[in-house]
Amino acid sequence: MSVNETKLYIKKFGDLVCRLRKEKGLSQEELGKLGHTSQMTIQRIESATGGTKLESIIAVADGFGLGLVDLFKEVEERAPQEIKDFSAEWRKLSLEVNSLSGDKKRWLIRVLKEIIKYP
Numbered sequence: 001m002s003v004n005e006t007k008l009y010i011k012k013f014g015d016l017v018c019r020l021r022k023e024k025g026l027s028q029e030e031l032g033k034l035g036h037t038s039q040m041t042i043q044r045i046e047s048a049t050g051g052t053k054l055e056s057i058i059a060v061a062d063g064f065g066l067g068l069v070d071l072f073k074e075v076e077e078r079a080p081q082e083i084k085d086f087s088a089e090w091r092k093l094s095l096e097v098n099s100l101s102g103d104k105k106r107w108l109i110r111v112l113k114e115i116i117k118y119p
Contacts, residue, residue: 013048013075021064028046035060042060069091069098072090076088
């Protein structure tokens, strides 16, 4: 996936999170509290500004009362085809990550954080 495709996905993901939040009648602050994160984090995800961290996506899923895989399923059902393709790959990967031991998960998160830092 190119940098532009990734940016498009992040923007559309944010749009869909915003739509889902509004459908559930939640403010950004309320969703943040439910997900144990800040209103600012929710705003950044919805507006696709700043980097979206894995922990932030997990917080959004928690705020909606969904698991990470279920959040991506929800997004996939509402998304255009280019997001559906990426979401399907992400879902496969997240299932594989969930099967890892705690130490391996922590290591993988550290590695991903380092990769995300570099363009």
